[in-house]
Amino acid sequence: MSEMATPKKVSTYLFLHLVLLLLLPVVFDHVDAHHGLKVGFYKKSCPQAEVITKKVILKSILDARSLAGPLLRMFFHDCFVRGCDGSILLNSTSQRAEKDATPNQSLRGYQIIDRVKTALEQACPGVVSCADIIALVARDVVEATGGPAWDVETGRRDGLVSLLNEALNDLPAASLNISSLKASFQQKGLSAKDLVVLSGAHTIGVSHCASFSTRLYNFSGNGDADSDPSMDPDYVTALRKKCLKNGPNNIVEMDPGSFLNFDIHFYQLVSQRRGLFQSDAALLDDHETRAYVQSHQNGYSDSFFKDFVVSMKRMGRIGVLTGNSGEIRKVCSKVN
Template sequence: MSGLNLKLSLFFFLSCVLGIVSAQLSSDFYATSCPLALTTIKAAVASAVLQEARMGASLLRLHFHDCFVQGCDASILLDDTSTFTGEKTAFQNVNSVRGYDVIDNIKYQLEVSCPGVVSCADIVAVAARDSVVALGGPSWTVQLGRRDSTTASLSSANSDLPAPSLDLSALITVFANKGFTAKEMVALSGAHTIGKSQCANFRTRIYNETNIDSSYAKTLEGICPSVGGDSNLTNFDPTTPDSFDNAYFKNLLGNKGLLHSDQQLFNGGSTDSQVTAYSDNLASFRDDFAYAMIKMGNLNPLVGSNGQIRTNCRKVN
């Protein structure tokens, strides 16, 4: 290769690299434009979780349900209008996903101190991390600089979010479609060590499945009758429901997974060994969960001039 061609190749290579780098997120994105952004979010989340521990799980789930549809772009926060259909009425979101008011409160505070600077998508991502920390879980560095979408997809929300009825092979596929390995899928499922689920999501399991501890099933029958009570709630983890630990995996070993999809992770399949490993090693689960959350936060973010910074998270500017 001639010297000129080599220089041209190097130029184009560096241009591509710099272009990629400029489009990436960074941990100090708001360091000068809104230096109190992270402390504002942390304080609001800590207050919300202190009032109701379940809110920690809800804010974590809100981030997950946002990122799995169109990427981490706050599309899930958009309200329906007469001319716009959002994602809030998707099968896995309607009457289930919550925490919108907490995000609204944080956004209001940031609009007062730093108007038009901090995206709703970044607020959701940071709130998820701070919620886990508030309940005793691991921390991780949240990369920032996402922008908010002006669109949403009800159809993608209905097709891309995992349902509680999925078998292991389907779960692996759903997560693989987003770039996650089976190991990462198991780690992310460990989020069910906190939070609650509605009777409608686990009724079929407790009345029709055999791979469930009999005494556990009997207890759940008292919460979830065979008919009615669809919205009755119970903890995913019956032992330490408000602590982000590895009890979820220990429960699976005893056939005490609440959802069908939970117990599928330990049911004679390819992920049994990973569940066992996490049940034995809390540190390993914490590390892998944090890594997987960083990866999830990088799912197709809008950056640069794409999208917008919504002044109201519920509607486009």
């Protein structure tokens, strides 16, 4: 049996217990905050911010569901260049901006971001950043197309610089092999699991023939008519009908038959060697990413949805500006 507690020991215990109770909110607030971001950042300054954003997005996706893919990719393309600072939205001035770089030419939906910003400026002038709008919109388009919803960490501020060359250097190309893809993600603090999970976003949206045509014709680079041997031959034949050699830069669904719905079908395609991009096929060339693809090829989406939420949050913390850094743009396409 323990010795009887003395008044001095009881007093010390009560004191330590009180200190712990006082510190708990601080500790948990620190755990919840990541680089100055937190869920509910606008709770007091603009309490309707997320409701306003979602209302605009739901109407926009109802009118044009095909915009969901580009709006989701906008978040990826923003975060991988200078961090999640809204620099993808800035127009070129004397220096050419990110949005004019070739990898960003297929992005669409800037007008939707502007609609959200206009609505938020009317409700709460100068409060909600364009960088946070991109993050909120990404969540809302995923949910609107059948994917998971999640609590978005907010508190980002907008960057003042946008450079075309940085987009060319930092955005992982669709033609990269698995080692280059893993290195690109690692530079941003993301893991191989984040790579394979975030690649699942290819379940919605379309691409142009130019982004993958080298897989269909002259893959060896010797002037032959050979195709990428890692691609299913029947899929090659189907794609060649849509993407003629030296033909028009047509649009092709990234996830045929399911490109408007956020689901797990992408992993089924990749496991069948029907991933559209080399970067999709490359997921089978690494033991960790291949295991993830194969474990999700049977159509059970629950674990993928949970993983996608985690990876989106991790990506959303890349290089963020918070506190007094950057600014809150009045118009997303130009600095104040």
